[in-house]
Amino acid sequence: MSSAVVSTSAALGRPFVFDTQAVPEVSLPSAPAEGNKSRPPQRIRRPNLSAELASVDPRLAHIIPASRLNIRPAPEMVSSGVSAIDALTGGLPRGCLTEICGPASSGRTTLLLAALTAATRRGEFCVVVDASDALDPHSAVAAGVELDRLLWVRCGENSSQNFRHPEKHLPGSKKFRQQNQPASNQPDSRQSENCLEQVLRATDLLLESGGFGLIVLDLGDLPPQAARHIPLTTWFRFRRAIEHTPTILLAIEQHPIAGSCSSLLLQLGSADEIAAEQRKNTAHGASRGWIAGDDEAPEERKENCGGEQSTIDFQFATPPHAQLLTGMNINAELIRSRLDRKPAHSVTFATKTAWAG
């Protein structure tokens, strides 16, 4: 038997290619006859392949040709709530782990609320395991989240109880021991560890319970060194728990920490950082831009817009009380996807504040 040709087909999503003699229904690379270049390739059919292989060597009886391997079905994709993200990634995959990374003010929470809005409007129940107790209910309502379908688990320093294994004794006076200790005396690192333990334990329980359409791990404000303490085996366990379920597991963090366990990795950044850097040199005059929503501008300033040093007197600059934060521009880059890759790797979309109208 000639040596098998094993290409990196797995990475490309195509089945392995074995020796042509051993594989039925494989097209032979026969050279086309002169003047007949359009002749279709021949196919060899081997209906009794297993028996033939067994006759060569009994250990080969269990080999299944690649063409008969079941194709792993692609996960169902659902809307993330932002059409630009859906166009970039195809949506959020069910039964998979998705990571959304980025520093503060990069749009992570905005995308999180958009995903929650889409999920709750589909009639699904969602959970936010909030490591830093950072969720703002008013922002959620403004984004359109249906709060009665959202379970909020508030971990963090304000949790009233430490995570400890339940005592076997009934605590009480004299014969019983006190169970709880105040958390305020613990150092910050210990509090982060406790918080992380709560998050992971709560996520385990929720995944075991099942029935949720979207489970979010909000680790956005957790120190990166604390978030890196989550072992990969934990992420692997989470991924296995939601495999073949309709649950979307979404992790919000500052840096990617789940490794290859995540099926989709998005890196967010504020597109406004670049504009702001440019604007800094023109702060005196230019107040028009992506974040300013001032109603009126002096005529002189309008003429000098365009990134040039302005000579307008500062006293005519728009005062802060006339400024308004109207939104942000978010840049999302697709870092990794196990699904069909779309042509574009990054996309920019705009957000609006609730009061922008």
Place this chain on the structure above:
Amino acid sequence: MPFACIYVPDFPVAAALRAEPELQARAVAIFEGKSPLEKIIAINDKATRRGIAPGMTKAQAELCSGLALRPRSPLLESAAHAALLDCAQSFSPCVEDAACDTALLDLAGMESLFGSLPEISRAISNRAASLGLAANVALASNSDAAALAARGFSGVTVIPAGKEAERLGPLPVGVLFANRLEKDRLDGDQKIATDRLLETLDKWGIRNLHALAALPKIALSERLGQEGLRLQQLARGRTSRTLVPVEVPLIFEEAVELEHPIVLLEPLAFLLNRLLEQLCARLASRALATQELRLKLELENFTSSNQPSTINHQPFLRTLRLPQPMLDAKIFLKLLQLDLNAHPPGAPIVKIHLAAEPARPRSAQGGLFLPPSPEPEKLELTLARIASMVGENNVGVVELLDTHRPQGFRMQRFVAETARKSNREKIPDPSEEKSAVTALRRFRPPLRVHVTLENSQPVRVACAKKKDAQGDVLWKAGPWRASGDWWEREAWSRDEWDLALRSEEAIFFYRLVHDLLGGGWFVEGTYD
């Protein structure tokens, strides 16, 4: 018209065995009275074989090795009696509470529901066994014949119509009179009359019901009066009366008194499990579930000299409210354990009382195309476990309050009700899609900062706790003034700024708040 009788022999023993099933294989005797004059009032068959008899003193009974002696417990007997009525009610709506150990049922029309009479009798016996009662069940064409058969024959007995005299004939005459417990409650005159009747019949040589039924009617009435005639009619199985149905209250309670106080969680869980199983079995027999469990623990009350006091036990109450009616003893036990871990009693336990509020079981029609939703039982357990970790107030759904106060919301219980919500489902129309809303990510508690002002406007922010929340102000909008609750003690007034801060690494957007009443500056959150 068939009638059934469920009779529990040696009722005090049966009540004790219901609470302690592990005593089934042992000789058991129940005593009553004041020390040191306690007397044995009820025994089981194994104790009879060992020579124990009712009326013996406790001291005499203690001489018998391997005998389990238990004090009479009205609490356990009450629970057993309630279970007996629940069993009866699960087969007929017309039930007479004849005695603490006897229930009579009218089975008219029940054959179409439960099958033939033998099948019904077997089902009643099995149901009673599942509730912890070893009962005799008898069916006859009249209630008195059924009661006599249940008292006289052990196991399941079915008397065909017209064969009452023949089947009841071999029974001893004593079965006509009330059982020992009922006899003890009779007053002096009634007791004397009953004893005299029995003595007279014994002198005449009337040993069984067949002999009594064969006596001439007129002669019997001349000697024993109307009571004699009544007894003869009973012996012939020809009485006919309607039942006096009892409206069995829907009270599901189980209790147990402990000889020794409980200190550890494990034995408490063991007892709670038993009580919960009994409660759930009783609820299931009535096709009910429960939405509220009330646990009452009586605690040992220590006196000032640190000695346990036997009076005035302090009650410790816990109520477990469920989002939906459930009937799973294991889930209930787990929820109670988690609750007791979070709210420990604080003293040894001497008595446990558990009550369940009955409710109709939930009925939900599952839909093929409905989105997934968590199972209520699993979800309740999960939420209880999470609450034990993070605190009860830190898990649930958010309810916004009608106030402009910042952080104006509260946490409510999470209930996954798909039926109600499915009516409000809206399929999002792609054409109506709006831009994503910029979200605020809060710091709880808000970060105290030091702000450098120029012309009353912030130009630099310094925060000791978060290095990203400090730097020069690149852009600002505000202030937006808000205040409220000035008529309350917790008035508030603040100025809000939206800032773009340039820190070492990047540019961040924050909401800065100046507390006008307290005077401090805080970074409340970041726009993310």
